[in-house]
Amino acid sequence: MAVCVAVIAKENYPLYIRSTPTENQLKFHYTVHTSLDVVDEKISAMGKAVMDQRELYLGLLYPTEDYKVYGYVTNSKVKFVMVVDSSNTSLRDNEIRSMFRKLHNSYTDVMCNPFYNPGDPIQSRAFDNTVTSMMVPAC
Amino acid sequence: MSAPDYMQCAEDHQTLLVVVQSIGVIKNENFFKIYNRVSSVCQVNPMNTQRLLFIRYRHQYPVENNEWGDFQTHRKVVGLISIAECGSARDLPPTILKFEQQKEAYSSTLYDSRLFVFGFQGEMADQSRIDVASYPSYDDCAAVDKRVEDFIQSLFIVLESKRLDRTSEKSGEKIPLLYVPYEKKDFVGLDPDSRHYKKRCQGRMRKHVGDLCLQAGMLQDALVHYHMAVELLRAVNDFVWLGAALEGLCSASVIHHYPGGTGGKAGTQRRQSVTLSADSFKRHRPGAQEVLIDPGALSTNGINMDASTEIGRAKNCLSPDDIIEKYKEAISCYGKSKAAGVIELEACVKAVRVLAIQKRSMEASEFLQNVVYINLRQLSEEEKIQRYSVLSELYELIGFRRKSSFFKRVAAMQCVAPSIVEPGWKACYKLLLETLPGYSLSLDPKDFSKGTHKGWAAVQMRLLHELVYASRRMGNPALAVRHLSFLLQTMLDFLSDQEKKDVAQSLESYTSKCPGTMDPITLPEGLILPPVPFTKLPIVRSVKLLDLPVILRPQKVKNLLGQKLSTKSPFIYSPIIAHNRSEEKNKKIDFQWVQGDVCEVQLMVYNPMPFELRVETMGLLTSGVEFEYLPAALSLPAESGLYPVTLVGVPRTTGQITVNGYHTSVFGVYSDCLLDNLPGLKNNGCTVDVIPALPRLQISTSLPRSAHALQPSSGDEVSTHVSVQLYNGETQKVIIKLENIGTEPLEKLEVTSKTVNTKEKFYGDFLSWELEETLAQFPLKPGNTAILTVYIKVKLDFSCQENLLQDLSDDGISVSGLQISSPFRHVSKPRVESKPINQSDSKSSDFNHVKSLEGILNFKYSGGPGHVEGYYRNLSLGLHVDVEPSVFFTRVSTLPATSTRQCHLLFDVFNSTEHELTINAKDNQDLILHAGECQRMAIQVDKFNFESISDSSSERQSFPNLKEIEEERQHSKGLEINSKLGIRWKIPSLKREGEASVEGVLNQLVLEHLQLAPLQWDVSVDGKPCDCDVIADCKVGDPIHLEVRLTNCSKNAVGPFALTVIPYQDYQNGVHNHELQDIVTFVGSNTFYIGTVQPMDHSVCFGALLFLYTGDFYLDIKFQDDNSNRELPLSWFCLPSVHIRAIDTLSETKF
Incomplete structure (x- = not known):
């Protein structure tokens, strides 16, 4: 399952980033940060395409030796980035897609909180739990 | 083939490689002068043909790369230019020998070579050698260009011959197999006659010819050859060569599509020449057609050549999308052989460059990703750095700035890898700086001051740490301090407590060597670090300019009263004005500072650090006025709450001062913090006027200082308090010393006073002073002292009201207005009447109650330049007087005197002190009162005519209501009575004395008794006025005249009245005999009638009496009550009693 989940604001700064505690956190920061280049590229490419009926799922952003980075962008240009262990070959595109959808729903819930200021780091326990459920290996 | 050339681009395929080398020792500078000169000749139009020849120069080229020359001809070194320095002819032969050796190295591929000898004077010994040229000096070498061009021409001839040679080779004879070095052993034992082998030879040769055509500037021919080669090689699964053919095809197409070039560097230069030769290209097309073997075009379009070339070009040339496809294919072909790794890598790089031009970043990134995975043999550290730098550059090219920064940072880290013996910290630092934009990090703290920090804090922090470390290892502590300060300032919210501690500690250790300053640091790269x-550190939450303390606060003489209000709004009050926005923006404060006086600014600061923060030399930054600040040092406890800090300074000039910010020194870093840049700062104005200097007055008194402050309700703030204890009625003299402790002369002084606590009833002036004497000593020079004498007079109520009323009610004598007592009982001298004070014991607490009085003395003073501007200062002295009761008048009453014009005042005087006390009235003897004793004191007084006083006072002031008039009237009455009485007390043991005022004691009833009745009755007997104790003598038998005169002093007409005279005899035993019809007879009526008397008029009645016997008689003139609705008071009708002594005429005659 996911080893790192990040939510990135429209202005490309992190709202939320969490990775498996056993690994080097900074490494994932770098991974997610550099993946934004690809996200930007994909979004700008998408801008030329039909605006409505846009696919939110960006697909595989880039593979590294150990990980695969997947992206998802909401209509408000908030990005979700998920880093998945590339050894985990059983994971299908559809599963990734559904994980992103789950994440998006949870994020929507966070946004619905009247005490949450858009643009602030996310500190929601519910969202945390969602992310945790994605990060533990599905049994 | 081991060293990849990362700078390669697709159009390099059409170039000829020329190596420029030096022989012997030549200064780098000189060598590159010549090298640059030579390499400027990079395009040549050979043999006046319309073709263009491109040359690539290298000053070093690995020989093993040269071995791949057959694979891709642009890798082949075809020309060699050697540069040598030779002083004499003797040195020439060894030089030429070395030149030959150099040629040897590239001998297998070399077409031609040249030797340029510099510094050689005189003639060349061997003129036969055309490949050697000599020049006297490095500067004098104008002919080099020409030489190089000639050299290129010769290269072209060889190239062209080779091309034609290879092209014609296919006529049937055996084609040699071209191979790359590593393939050599693979072909051992292969059957050279097999069809497969032949095809391979054919395909490889075709590809080679394509290369040559491309180099010779025949793009179309090259495309055709490449196409054929691809077909041939694909059939025999010769993957590496197929890749090369495909790449050649791509290169040729790229050259066609993007004449501007993909390398970027020499692009402009190239484009210019290409456009120049664009039309010549066309014209030459038929020439090219001669050698073009186009399987498709030849048969169909033999006639229309121009059209065929267009079609051929369109057909042979790949479309931009196809280029990428073919590149992909080529790379995958290369990928099949491990030995072709470098070729694959270079192909990727070339493809990325093409894609960058096509702006297809996504695909480019895929190619780059591939580059990362291509594993070459163990790379040296330097090569790694180069590789990462190139990756970074390429990512930059396709707009992936984050990726680019990532690789740049990796390259930077590689520069200082532990395996490197001499770490290149400078290079590392330089590379790290270049990564900043990729991490959206600017080194200007201003960019972070707006709102909360938004960015990749973890990544940015790491980078900053690396910058700090690199700059420190570079030996530039100032830079390290700057970066570390920046880290601490901008990333504070993201640092953990431990990190904060560590950063602060290392910052302190750095600054011990090099303190942080406020100067921008300019890096050699041109970057300026603000x-x-x-x-x-610390966070400042609010800045507040403090007013001067009250005693020093300047005040403006109010000559323009209300002007301020009128300019603002026509309304006296409006809620809109109260919240006026523009007012806030103005930021001007409505108090003033004074030149030369210490002024204060209060900051509320907050320490965000988890340890104690020491802030040294904290001061203010101001503008507008010369301001001398006194630095403060403070130590803030860990994560303190808001902590007030007061910064002080002295304005040295006048004008408008603006507090712009503050200055601190924390961890050895000096910072100037401007208030404008502070987020979330509460600030209500930073601009204040500084007015010219004013003197300062200090007062000291003869009285002891008091800890007792005035009640806050007093409003004014009082600087000094003094207190004194006085007995009621006492007067105290106080000497006030006025000292000018400022620097300006004190020119003007005004003194006013105010009584604060007015709960007590108070009589007379509390404070009085003589200012003239003091003012005579003015102006007061700085340091001089003047003296002012102030008298404190306490005169509280001497009565005790409740007792008084109680006592009066049961005293029949005083209440009665009627004359009932015998005149003989009234004594004219003060009568002492001991009275038991049984009830005073219970009420002694009341009597001993100490009352306090408070007053304020205000000193308004001014002088110096401030006075000229119309400012003054106010100094207040608070006076607290504890008033102990001295004497009380517990009861007051009146007794009519014998005369109707006089009256006796009786006071019960109570000594409430603990000392023996004497009391006396004017002209009277002392009355001694022991402690707690109460005695009666009687004073005979003339009755007062109050009308005149009250009239005059009511005329002077118009009181709004009757009650006040009445009060005022009573007050003035009391004053008059008091002054007439002049009662004083004295405590001999304490040597204290004072007066006892009766003002508050006198009640309405007593006053009425003391007042002269408005109707004055004068009774005269036999023409003699007959009053109180006068005894009128008369003879028995003689009628005596009785005259009653009424003078009306009241304002209204009075009357009519009826008076009856009733004689009687007093037996002195309480028995009055009214049965005197036989003894006294009236001549005429004993009843008088008085008509209406107008105001100020008088009426007289006459009558006569005849005494028949001797004796003492009294005449009681009674007022006949005939008017039922009479409203005049009874006391108005107190007529004097008449005492007549009738004497026998006989006895008289007897004597």
């Missing part, structure tokens, strides 16, 4: 002020 200063980093520590606005968060």
